[in-house]
Amino acid sequence: MPASVSTAALRVRGLRKAYKDVVAVNGIELEVHPGECFGLLGPNGAGKTTTIEICEGLTTPDEGDVEVLGLRWNSDPQTLRQRLGIQLQETQLTDKLTVEETVRLFRSFYKQGPTPERLIALVQLEEKRNARVVSLSGGQKQRLALACALVGDPDLLFLDEPTTGLDPQARRQLWDLIAEFKSAGRTIVLTTHYMEEAERLCDRVAIMDYGKVIALGSPLALIASLGVNHLVEFSSGQAEPAADLDALQAIDGIRQATAENGYARIEASELHRVLPALLEELRRQGVPLTELRTHSATLEDVFVSLTGRHLRDD
Amino acid sequence: MTDHSLVQLTLVRIREFIREPEAVFWAIFFPILLTAGLGIAFRSQPADVLQVATTSPAIAEALRQDPGLHVSELDPSPAAEQLRTGKVVLLAVPGPNGGVEYRFDDTNPEGRTARILADRAVQRAAGRVDPVAAQDNLVREPGSRYIDFLVPGLVGLGIMSNAIWGLGFSIVDSRRRKLTKRLVATPMSRAYYLLSFVIWRMIVLVVEVGVPVGFGALAFGVPVRGRLIDLIIICVIGSLTFNALALLIASRARTIEAVSGLMNLTQVPMWILSGVFFSSQRFPDSVQPLIKLLPLTAIIDALRAHMLQGATLLKLAPELGTLVGWFTVCFVLALKLFRWR
Numbered sequence: 001m002p003a004s005v006s007t008a009a010l011r012v013r014g015l016r017k018a019y020k021d022v023v024a025v026n027g028i029e030l031e032v033h034p035g036e037c038f039g040l041l042g043p044n045g046a047g048k049t050t051t052i053e054i055c056e057g058l059t060t061p062d063e064g065d066v067e068v069l070g071l072r073w074n075s076d077p078q079t080l081r082q083r084l085g086i087q088l089q090e091t092q093l094t095d096k097l098t099v100e101e102t103v104r105l106f107r108s109f110y111k112q113g114p115t116p117e118r119l120i121a122l123v124q125l126e127e128k129r130n131a132r133v134v135s136l137s138g139g140q141k142q143r144l145a146l147a148c149a150l151v152g153d154p155d156l157l158f159l160d161e162p163t164t165g166l167d168p169q170a171r172r173q174l175w176d177l178i179a180e181f182k183s184a185g186r187t188i189v190l191t192t193h194y195m196e197e198a199e200r201l202c203d204r205v206a207i208m209d210y211g212k213v214i215a216l217g218s219p220l221a222l223i224a225s226l227g228v229n230h231l232v233e234f235s236s237g238q239a240e241p242a243a244d245l246d247a248l249q250a251i252d253g254i255r256q257a258t259a260e261n262g263y264a265r266i267e268a269s270e271l272h273r274v275l276p277a278l279l280e281e282l283r284r285q286g287v288p289l290t291e292l293r294t295h296s297a298t299l300e301d302v303f304v305s306l307t308g309r310h311l312r313d314d
Numbered sequence: 315m316t317d318h319s320l321v322q323l324t325l326v327r328i329r330e331f332i333r334e335p336e337a338v339f340w341a342i343f344f345p346i347l348l349t350a351g352l353g354i355a356f357r358s359q360p361a362d363v364l365q366v367a368t369t370s371p372a373i374a375e376a377l378r379q380d381p382g383l384h385v386s387e388l389d390p391s392p393a394a395e396q397l398r399t400g401k402v403v404l405l406a407v408p409g410p411n412g413g414v415e416y417r418f419d420d421t422n423p424e425g426r427t428a429r430i431l432a433d434r435a436v437q438r439a440a441g442r443v444d445p446v447a448a449q450d451n452l453v454r455e456p457g458s459r460y461i462d463f464l465v466p467g468l469v470g471l472g473i474m475s476n477a478i479w480g481l482g483f484s485i486v487d488s489r490r491r492k493l494t495k496r497l498v499a500t501p502m503s504r505a506y507y508l509l510s511f512v513i514w515r516m517i518v519l520v521v522e523v524g525v526p527v528g529f530g531a532l533a534f535g536v537p538v539r540g541r542l543i544d545l546i547i548i549c550v551i552g553s554l555t556f557n558a559l560a561l562l563i564a565s566r567a568r569t570i571e572a573v574s575g576l577m578n579l580t581q582v583p584m585w586i587l588s589g590v591f592f593s594s595q596r597f598p599d600s601v602q603p604l605i606k607l608l609p610l611t612a613i614i615d616a617l618r619a620h621m622l623q624g625a626t627l628l629k630l631a632p633e634l635g636t637l638v639g640w641f642t643v644c645f646v647l648a649l650k651l652f653r654w655r
Contacts, residue, residue, distance in 0.1 A: 056499055058655060081501040088499065092491035096333040097326060105326055108319040109502040152501075 008067070009034045009156050009187040010055060015064035017050050024050040025061070026211035037178075037188040039202035041195065041299060043311050047211040048191035049089055052160050055189065056086050069155055082111060085154030087145050089161045095134035099125050102133060103147050110152035123147040123177060139170025146177065157181065159190040163197060175200055193311050195299035207303055214306050222302045228255050228267040229297055232278065235263050237290035244285055251277045260308075267297075267305075319502060323510035330484065331514065337480065341518060345472050345526040352591075353461045353534050364428045367393045367402040373414060376439035377406065382431050404428035406436070457537050457622050465530035466617035467590040472522050473549060474584065474610050477556035478577050480518070481511050482564040486573040495655040504654070508561070515557050516550065523549045527621075539624030547627060548620060548634070552613035555637045558644035559609065565651040584610035612636040 010032040017025040025047045032038040040048040053059040055066055057073040057080060066073065071080050093102050103116040114122070120129055123143040128136060136144065142162060149157060162178065163171040171194075178201055182188055192198055198205045199219045207215040207222070215222055236243070243264055245257040253274040255267045268274040271294060282289065303311050316322070331337055367386045368374045374387045386393075386402065397405045397417060403425045409415040414436055418425035488494045497507065523545075530536035538545065563580060567573035587594060587601075588610035597605060605611050616633040619625035627634065 058495065058499055078501055081499065084499075086496070086499045088492060088496050090492055091496040092493060093496075094326065094330060094488075094491075094493065096330050101326070101329065104317075105319075105322045106500065108317050108322040109500040111501075148496075 007034070007070075008032060009036075009069060010038075010189060011065075011067040012051070012055065013065045015051065015054060015066065016062050017047075017054065017059065018062055023211050025054070028064070028208075028211070028213055030206060030213070032187065032189055034187050035185050036203040037182045037190070037201050039198040039205040040189070040191040040208055041193065041198045041202075041205050041303075041311075042191075042208035043193055043303075043309070046208040048193075048208055049160055050211075051208070052158055052189065052191050053088075056084065056158050057081070082152060083155045085149035085152060085157040087142075087149040087157075087159045087162055089164070091145060093133050093141070093144060093148070096132060098130050098132055099136070099144055100129045102144060103151065106148040107151045113151050113153040116151075119147045119150060122150065124173075137170070139166050139173060142166060142170070142174055143177065146174070150181075155187065157186055157188045159188065161191055161193070163192070163194065171197075195303070195311060198299055205299065207299070207306065209303075209307055215302060219299055222299060223297050226267070226297050226302060226305055228269050228301075230268045230271040230274075230294055231297055231301055232266040232268055232271070232275070232292070232294045233263050234266075234282075234289055234293075235291040236287050238262065243282060243287045247285065248278065248281060251281060254278070263291075265304075267301075320506045320510060320513075323502075323506055324513045327484070327510050327514035328517065331480070331518065340479075341472075341476055342521055342525055345468055345522070346529050349461075349465060349468055349526055349529055350533065352464055353530075364404070364424055364431065365402045366404045366406065366428050366432055367396055368406040369393055370406075370408045373406050373408065373436065376436045377432055379439060380431050380435040383428065383435065404432055406432055457539075459534075461530065461534045462536050462622055463593075463618070464591065465526055465534075465536045466621050467614050469523055469526050469549075470552065470588075470610055470614035470617055471585070471590045472526060473519070473552050473613060474556045475581060476518065476522050477515055477553055478560045478563065478581060481515060481557055481560040482573050482577055483570065485511070485561070485564040486567050486570055489567075489653065489655075490569060492655075498654045511561075512554070512557055515553055519549060519553050536621070538621050540620035540626065544627050544630075545617075545620055548613065548616050548630065551634055551637050551641070552609075552616075555609050555613075555641040555644070558641045558648060561648035562644040562651070565648045566653050568653075584608050587611070589614055607636060609637055609640045612640075 008031045010030065012028055012030040015025050015028040016023075028047070028051055030038075040051060042048050050059060054061045055068060057077060068080055069083055073080060097105070099120060100116060103119050107113060107116050107119070120126055123146050125140060125143055125147070128140060133141065133144065146159075146162070149159070159178070163174050166174065175197065178188065178190070182201065188201075190197075190201065202219060204216070204218050205222060206213045215225075217225070245259060245264065248254060248257040248264070248266065251274065253268055253270045255269065257264060257266045259265070266274075266278070275294070300311055303309070316325075363382060363384050365386070366377060366383050367388050368377060369388060369390050371387060374385050377383050377385045386396070388396065390407070393402075393405050396402045403422060404416055404418040407415050407417065416429050416432060418429055420426060485494075498504065527536075527538060527545075531538065559580065563576045564573055567576065587597065587605050588608050589595075589605075590610070594602075594605050594611060612633040616625075616630045619630060619633075
């Protein structure tokens with residue numbers, strides 16, 4: 001193997017793609033190591049799908065260089081297609097085919113890979129083997145799509161929003177499956193706008209917003225970079241929190257106090273000391289509390305602290 | 315063998331088709347219903363018996379000698395009433411000097427025929443002898459009836475509409491579901507993908523052509539005078555042409571609505587102009603060259619000449635040439651324009 005061939009599973013440099021007047025991807029640099037699960041996390045419209053579809057060879061970039069498994073799309077497209085496993089967002093497989101017929105069809109495109117029976121067992125659809133696709137639940141359809149991504153025993157697996165639209169139970173089931181492939185040493189690149197998904201599955205995460213990577217690192221490192229472990233949010237039931245935020249910020253252990261959508265949001269390091277002092281201060285200001293909640297810092301908070309917005313607007 | 319991707323892709327097409335009961339209905343039963351319905355409506359009827367009336371028993375007696383007339387003997391006023399309302403086409407009343415007077419509408423062909431028959435019967439009863447002996451030899455030959463004209467038209471129409479609806483619809487549906495995009499992300503051969511549609515259409519073609527031709531032959535005795543192999547070649551070339559046209563129509567559309575509009579736009583002029591149900595000769599001479607260029611006209615003309623006159627492929631070269639021309643242009647354009655994602 002020549003020395004110039006990179007050892008990265010995926011390397012993206014200076015990627016740019018514009019649709020008409022919208023810049024979907026604006027100068028992205030990424031490197032995914034073999035055997036890792038890499039997440040592209042960001043709100044809808046951040047450019048995640050465009051980025052992943054360029055890597056999958058479905059979209060040509062305006063600018064930039066993409067190297068997948070040491071190969072490039074313009075010189076080795078067929079080799080790459082044989083070695084990649086792909087799940088697209090919102091593919092509707094043929095309703096009238098059964099699970100087994102669908103897997104058999106996809107398997108027929110690849111030179112090597114597991115038998116259809118093994119793939120169906122792998123995604124736990126044995127009982128639905130002869131069921132038509134139309135009769136499957138959302139979670140079962142996603143697992144079938146995953147089986148179709150795995151038919152060629154891929155070296156690199158691209159999953160675009162694998163659990164979007166699923167109920168929590170189906171989502172957890174899919175997470176377990178993806179975690180299994182990860183522990184089997186597969187390289188996975190996935191996009192998601194669920195921070196729990198990224199935290200749970202990904203070794204490293206690139207947080208995207210408006211076509212750019214705004215933070216990159218392991219979920220733990222990104223959360224640690226906030227410098228706080230806890231968040232406190234409260235509401236007084238009015239549109240604007242009545243509390244004097246400057247006075248709150250003066251409390252020892254409170255790093256920052258901000259207001260958004262009628263909620264006050266407080267970043268704190270030591271919850272057990274901050275909370276009594278906060279409640280005392282609110283009593284002194286005469287602020288009525290209709291809601292008070294605390295949680296440990298998450299990737300969502302990283303996104304909020306970087307952009308001032310939430311990942312999802314619901 | 316069955317694991318070959320072309321086999322798998324073709325199986326998908328066939329499974330999709332047979333698991334859609336409506337599609338099977340349109341491809342198989344609809345042509346039968348249409349052929350049967352139109353065949354019965356336009357069947358060759360026995361010569362009509364004409365209704366005539368008279369006020370005189372003697373004239374009635376004379377008229378009854380002709381089997382082509384049904385005679386009612388009536389009083390003058392109801393007889394006039396029946397003539398006026400069209401229940402009888404001719405009223406014969408005694409005229410001056412032992413003569414006879416015929417009342418009828420000379421703009422009505424049935425009235426004129428009744429006049430000839432009635433007068434012949436009256437004259438013969440009065441003793442007229444024909445100077446020349448005449449004999450009737452009735453000819454009702456298959457090949458010249460409306461049903462014989464209709465069946466080749468329906469076969470051509472079936473090949474066109476099944477190819478355009480079947481192929482166009484499933485290509486656009488697959489694109490709309492982003493399934494085409496998912497498939498081109500795999501190492502699947504795009505040529506095999508398109509070829510699977512063609513193989514599926516060729517398999518369905520056996521039914522599409524076999525059913526109306528077979529039904530026409532069994533139920534109405536519609537002839538197939540040319541060689542069977544020639545019929546197969548005409549149908550295969552025709553089907554390929556309309557498949558290519560369907561591919562072109564469906565090459566860019568992203569929605570079923572968009573492609574349906576394009577399909578109708580393409581097909582409706584041919585339904586009207588290409589002589590499916592009536593001869594395209596009825597259109598003015600100035601548009602005849604244009605009509606001849608339409609692919610549906612070409613295949614229907616070829617089928618009629620083959621089935622009814624037993625024409626050979628050599629004689630059908632102009633029609634087949636037109637089809638091949640359409641195929642080439644549509645196929646090349648479709649491949650250039652085809653949207654894979």
